[in-house]
Amino acid sequence: MRPEAAPADPFDLRARRVHEAEGRGRRAFALxxxxxxxGPLVWIAPAHIPELPMLRGLPRGVGERLHVFRPVGETDLLWCIEEALRAAPVSLVIAEPEKPLSLTAGRRLQLDAEAGRTTGIMLIRGDAGSNATETRWNCEPMASTAADSTLHQWTLNKNKKGTIGSWILNWNGASAAVHMVSEARQRHEPADTAP
Known part of the structure; x- marks a missing residue:
C-alpha cells in the first residue's frame, strides 16, 4: 500500500470520509x-439547540445550497446523518451530535460517506470524538485587532493519512481564501545595515 501524498492545501478534507471539528471555532471551520x-450542503442539528446558521449571515453562495434538518433525539439525528451521507448529490454534511459516537457508529458513518461519495464533518464537543474519524481538528478563535476579520488557530490533532500540525490564519468569512499568519519573529526581517 502506497502512502498518500500530503495535500498542497492543509485544509483540504479527504473526500468520501468523515472528519471532526471541536472547539469554539468549530462552526467557523464548518462554514x-x-x-x-x-453542490448541495446539509446541516443537521438537534431540534432543541437554539443556534442555527442564519442564511443571510452565511458566506456568499452557501445559503442557497444549504438544507437544515432538525431531528428530535440522538437516534433520529444519527439516522439523518447516515441518509445524508449516502445521498450522492450532497457535497458536504455538517452534523452536531450531542453524545460521543461509538466506534461502531463512527465506522458506519465512514461507510455511508464512501457509498455516497460525500464528505462529512461532525461538530463535536471536547473529547467526544470517534476513533473511526479520518481527521480531528481543534478550532479556536483568537483575539485580533482587525475590524473585518477574526484570527483562527486550527490544529489538526488526528490524521489517519498524513501529518498533524497547527496553523494561525485570517479568514474574513466571505470566501474560501485564507491568509496564513506567521509565527512571532518568523517574518522576513530586513538585514541590519550598520553604518
Whole structure:
C-alpha cells in the first residue's frame, strides 16, 4: 500500500470520509469547508439547540445550497446523518451530535460517506470524538485587532493519512481564501545595515 501524498492545501478534507471539528471555532471551520465544497450542503442539528446558521449571515453562495434538518433525539439525528451521507448529490454534511459516537457508529458513518461519495464533518464537543474519524481538528478563535476579520488557530490533532500540525490564519468569512499568519519573529526581517 502506497502512502498518500500530503495535500498542497492543509485544509483540504479527504473526500468520501468523515472528519471532526471541536472547539469554539468549530462552526467557523464548518462554514469555511462549506464555501469550499460545491453542490448541495446539509446541516443537521438537534431540534432543541437554539443556534442555527442564519442564511443571510452565511458566506456568499452557501445559503442557497444549504438544507437544515432538525431531528428530535440522538437516534433520529444519527439516522439523518447516515441518509445524508449516502445521498450522492450532497457535497458536504455538517452534523452536531450531542453524545460521543461509538466506534461502531463512527465506522458506519465512514461507510455511508464512501457509498455516497460525500464528505462529512461532525461538530463535536471536547473529547467526544470517534476513533473511526479520518481527521480531528481543534478550532479556536483568537483575539485580533482587525475590524473585518477574526484570527483562527486550527490544529489538526488526528490524521489517519498524513501529518498533524497547527496553523494561525485570517479568514474574513466571505470566501474560501485564507491568509496564513506567521509565527512571532518568523517574518522576513530586513538585514541590519550598520553604518
Amino acid at each position: 469555511f469547508q462549506a464555501v469550499r465544497h460545491p
